[in-house]
Amino acid sequence: MEIRAQKLDYLQLYDHRRERAGYVKASQARLVSLEAKDANDNLTVVRFLRDTPGAEALGISYTAAYIKAAPATEITPEAFDALGSMAERLARRSSSKQSKQNDEIIAAHLEVVAQYGVKIQGFERDGRMQLCYDGEAFRRVLAMAASNEQQARAALALTRNDCIDPAMPPAQKVALDTWRADVLDRVNPTGLPEYIKNRLHMRAAGIWSGIAFQMTRKQLPFSVAAQRALSELAAVDKEEMTNDDVNTYAEAGLRVGASRWAGENMAKGKSSLNIQTTVGKPGETCITLQDQKSTKPLMNRCTYGIVWPSSARANASGTALALAVQPMDGWRELWLFHQLNGKWVVDVLPPSLSDPELGYVEFAGWVPATNKLLVARETKTEGRFKRSFDVVNMDTLQVENSADKPGSLSIFYRWQDPAWKQQTVSLR
The missing domain is CATH 2.40.128 (Lipocalin)
Structure with missing residues (x-):
């Protein structure tokens, strides 16, 4: 909202989205500068809020203020990395909501981020609504001179298995899996923490097992894809696995196990x-x-x-x-x-x-x-x-x-x- 004047302890505001003017107590509002000289102040707040659960809408708002205030040449991948991380966390939280009160709060947060062009898409999975961020900010991270860790976070966010619509036609699924594998291959693992390397290997293992299955369906050479899936799974260092990755590793192994015969030789029984x-x-x-x-x-x-x-x-x-x-x-x-x-x-x-x-x-x-x-x-x-x-x-x-x-x-x-x-x- 635009602040147009201040009278006593009230601010005169104008809401461009609703095309309405009004007043609010100054103590109930926080002023944000959109001047270039104050852009770094907004970025400092973004750094604090990006890992604060429940503050995603506020963090995205500050990120939008930073991007609007900062000169285009000074905007780094950090802002888009933070925006994408908060949008993805909000989508996850929205998919696992538990109470009526949370429903109302989350709906308000989703309305706020939608004003800034953050698209969170929904589809039905296993009888419930699955919400996922469309990944625009992460795509920008991959297109910029981002650090290896920022690229890894973006790649993992863009290649999530649970954000694939179950109703997607097979031809689109083949193209999507090929694109996901390419995104992961572009990440430079140099200097990454071992647990992030593990996540990249586990995600790649599941994707390549799916590609092997799809290539078999099309009667195309599939053994290379199957061997890639097996090697990615074998590359996971279980000693460096976090508690949050136990189920991810189990799913990767399950997906590879389902298609592993694509990489095996013909049996020679007696x-x-x-x-x-x-x-x-x-x-x-x-x-x-x-x-x-x-x-x-x-x-x-x-x-x-x-x-x-x-x-x-x-x-x-x-x-x-x-x-x-x-x-x-x-x-x-x-x-x-x-x-x-x-x-x-x-x-x-x-x-x-x-x-x-x-x-x-x-x-x-x-x-x-x-x-x-x-x-x-x-x-x-x-x-x-x-x-x-x-x-x-x-x-x-x-x-x-x-x-x-x-x-x-x-x-x-x-x-x-x-x-x-x-x-x-x-x-x-």
Whole structure:
């Protein structure tokens, strides 16, 4: 609001947005100078408010005053870094509001920052509204001569997984993931604290695993992207991880684990049981189960998911075969071909019987001379991560025993597949 005059202890104001004039007590207002000589005073206040929770609207207002007062040649990336950080924190706080009183306060804060051109977008995710800052200030940081740490903060803010609209068409998602990977690659890690390097590696691991899945969908070379995802995850230094990054690391591992077969070589088993894949209807892959001892295929099944032939593992007796099938990014199932009452059937083991946001289940070994199968699972459900190692009855698909560590189950520890133990990311 513009101050036009002062009478006694009242200020005469004019609100340009509402096109209304009025008075307010001088003690209830704080005067902010827009003179170039006072610009640094505004920046000092911004430095104090940028890390003060709940003061985002006030901090953004002071940032706008600084940008308006300072000469264009003197404006540094610090102002845009602060503006973006406060806008992102306000959006996070708005998405996790808890009380009616907070609703009213947050709505007022959002109205204030909107006046300064700060755009906070919303979309529905898992039955609730997700609010995210559009990142304009962070884009300006990347376009300026910013420090490595400022670039890292901007890159991490612009590449958040939870700020991707679930309704985004696949073609746009491919372009967005490619852009996100490029943004992270531009960050110079020299001199960055180890925990920030960890965050860059974890974010890149999840993005590259998604790119590997999408490139497979398009029948493009995908192994380089998959190997990049695995190497980024392996680069995380768990000794330098903060408490806030534990769930981030779990999600990165889950995403990489779901697509890890894109980076693995073809299995070379000794069993006569194997599979062949052929192209079916548009978008379909058909699986043929074969036994070298027979000239006729044992069974056929088609799917719109991605079939990872390198994951096929048959048991020693040739009565069962496990195969990884990935219907979507961040979600991988286990298909179990086996004999039941003298006939070949295929059962699908999902990561969880509930409705997880992300998840994968994978073959971990056969228990000899039994109908038991070892599997590893990782899921994210309602923001909570769970990892389990199960002993499954192939006839009923019931979990007979389960533990959060392989060593806690003697049968699992004894019969786990060596190749699985070497390749899986569930033991990270």
